[in-house]
Every structure is written in structure tokens, then in C-alpha cells.
Amino acid sequence: MTLSEFFHMGGYGFYVWSAYLLGLAVLAANVLWAWQGTRRRLRELGRGQDRRGARR
Amino acid sequence: MWDALKRLDAPEQFFRFAGRLAPGLGWGSLVLLGIGLYGALVLAPPDAQQGEGYRIIFIHVPSAWMSLFVYVVMAGAGAVGLVWNSGVAYALARASAPFGASFTFLALATGALWGKPMWGAWWVWDARLTSELILLFLYLGVIGLQAAIEDRRMGSRAAAMLAIVGVVNIPIIHFSVQWWNTLHQGPTVTKLSAPSIHWSMLVPLLVMAAAFTLHYLSVLLMRARAELLVQERHAGWVDTLGEADDA
Numbered sequence: 563m564t565l566s567e568f569f570h571m572g573g574y575g576f577y578v579w580s581a582y583l584l585g586l587a588v589l590a591a592n593v594l595w596a597w598q599g600t601r602r603r604l605r606e607l608g609r610g611q612d613r614r615g616a617r618r
Numbered sequence: 619m620w621d622a623l624k625r626l627d628a629p630e631q632f633f634r635f636a637g638r639l640a641p642g643l644g645w646g647s648l649v650l651l652g653i654g655l656y657g658a659l660v661l662a663p664p665d666a667q668q669g670e671g672y673r674i675i676f677i678h679v680p681s682a683w684m685s686l687f688v689y690v691v692m693a694g695a696g697a698v699g700l701v702w703n704s705g706v707a708y709a710l711a712r713a714s715a716p717f718g719a720s721f722t723f724l725a726l727a728t729g730a731l732w733g734k735p736m737w738g739a740w741w742v743w744d745a746r747l748t749s750e751l752i753l754l755f756l757y758l759g760v761i762g763l764q765a766a767i768e769d770r771r772m773g774s775r776a777a778a779m780l781a782i783v784g785v786v787n788i789p790i791i792h793f794s795v796q797w798w799n800t801l802h803q804g805p806t807v808t809k810l811s812a813p814s815i816h817w818s819m820l821v822p823l824l825v826m827a828a829a830f831t832l833h834y835l836s837v838l839l840m841r842a843r844a845e846l847l848v849q850e851r852h853a854g855w856v857d858t859l860g861e862a863d864d865a
Contacts, residue, residue: 574671581728585677588724596837599844
């Protein structure tokens with residue numbers, strides 16, 4: 563299998579890659595959303611310097 | 619076991635426990651995702667009927683499973699919250715709602731991307747697709763109730779009740795392909811007899827599902843921590859977070 567065949571996906575490239583990119587985007591968005599959640603809440607509570615809260 | 623659970627119901631204990639557990643779950647999910655993607659895109663053979671196009675299954679089916687699983691967890695946490703007035707349970711329900719909505723959206727969107735080349739239509743109003751769309755609306759209703767009611771505890775309670783009533787939709791989604799004539803195909807994995815899918819496709823599918831599940835658990839714990847910080851903002855333990863040792 564060549565690389566261009568791989569990306570072509572037997573003619574279904576657009577559909578297959580759109581689905582995979584969308585999937586990765588949803589996963590990434592959820593992780594970012596989770597990361598910034600605790601950090602922002604701590605900042606709102608006036609604990610912006612909280613190293614532990616910011617890291618986890 | 620029961621004692622351990624009761625200890626975790628204390629917001630402060632849960633906050634620390636979740637903080638310790640979440641990173642490991644996240645990394646585990648990333649590793650499984652790498653393995654699953656390699657299996658899905660490289661190792662799994664093309665399908666006899668659908669060629670390479672069927673590979674959407676490795677995103678579509680796990681996200682559809684998650685949309686149901688997360689809903690049941692959310693409704694279950696809501697029920698625990700209602701019965702025992704548990705703040706931690708409400709935090710878990712609040713953390714689950716947007717996550718579940720995002721995976722319901724993903725299941726619907728990847729389904730459309732699969733339907734277009736295979737059925738010739740992005741969308742059809744068959745029972746499976748319609749009941750999954752209703753699931754998205756239920757999630758949005760739960761999120762809306764949580765956000766719209768000023769008093770957090772009241773909002774959590776109202777949202778929990780809606781979530782519990784909405785559980786009726788879960789078996790409808792699952793059995794829709796058997797109860798009605800649907801364009802959507804019937805079950806291939808969750809049958810009582812052996813799954814009608816070859817192991818070379820089944821294994822990447824299950825690995826992807828495991829990756830999504832660990833991803834959910836890590837996001838759930840992280841988000842529940844954030845929810846608890848707001849819920850418990852007047853509690854003493856939140857005040858001491860910054861200065862305390864790394865426990």
C-alpha cells in the first residue's frame with residue numbers, strides 16, 4: 563500500500579478522514595475543556611498561584 | 619468497599635483522589651488510541667462490501683456506545699445525588715452532560731459521513747437515527763437545566779430528574795434496529811450469539827472503545843473536580859488548597 567493509496571481510502575477518503583479528524587477534534591476539545599476547567603475555577607476563587615490545582 | 623465509597627463522597631477526599639487518578643487514565647487512553655488507530659487504519663482489512671469506507675466504524679460505533687454509556691452514568695449519578703443528596707454525585711452528573719453531548723454529536727456526524735457514500739443520504743428519519751437525535755436533545759436539556767437555575771443544588775436536582783426520565787430512550791435506541799425496519803444496520807457486536815464481525819476488525823473496535831472509555835473517565839474526574847470547586851467554594855478545604863502540601 564502506498565501513501566497516496568492510504569490517503570485515497572479507495573475513493574472514500576473525504577468521508578473516512580473527515581470522520582477521523584472530527585473524532586480527534588472532539589477528544590482534544592474534551593481534554594482542553596477539562597484542563598482549563600480546574601485552572602479557571604481556581605483563578606476565579608482567587609487562587610491563581612495554586613501550583614497543584616493548576617497542574618492537575 | 620462501602621466505607622471506601624462513603625469516604626469518596628466527601629468532596630475533599632474525592633477532589634484529591636480524582637486528581638491522582640485522572641492523569642494516568644488520560645495517558646492510558648492516549649496509548650490505547652494510538653494502538654487502536656493503527657489497527658483501524660492499517661491492520662484491519664478492507665470490508666468485502668464497503669471497501670475502505672467502512673473504517674468510519676472505528677470512530678462511529680465507539681462514540682455511539684459512549685453516548686449511551688455516559689447517559690446511563692449521568693442519570694445514575696443524578697439518582698444517587700437525589701437519594702443521598704450527594705454533592706460529589708451531582709458534580710459527576712454535571713461533568714458528564716457536555717461530554718456525553720459531544721459524543722452523541724460525534725456519533726451522529728460520523729454516521730452522516732458514513733451514510734452519504736453508503737446509503738446516498740446524509741440523514742434519514744429512521745428509528746435509530748431519530749432516537750439518537752432525541753438523545754442529543756436530552757443531553758442539551760440536562761445542560762440547559764443545570765445552567766438555567768441559579769441555585770446550583772436545585773439545578774442539579776432538576777437536571778437529574780430529566781436525566782432519569784430520559785433513560786427510557788436508551789433501550790429504545792439500542793433495540794430500534796430490531797423493533798423497527800431501519801436503514802441503519804442491525805447489531806454486529808452486542809448480540810447474544812458470537813459477533814458477526816471478523817476479529818481483525820473487532821479487536822481495533824474494542825481497543826478504540828476502551829480508549830474512549832478511559833478518555834471519558836479522565837475527563838469526568840477532571841471536570842468533576844472543577845465542579846466541586848464551585849459547589850464547595852465556601853468550604854474550608856477549598857480555601858486551604860493553595861497552601862497545603864501535595865497530598
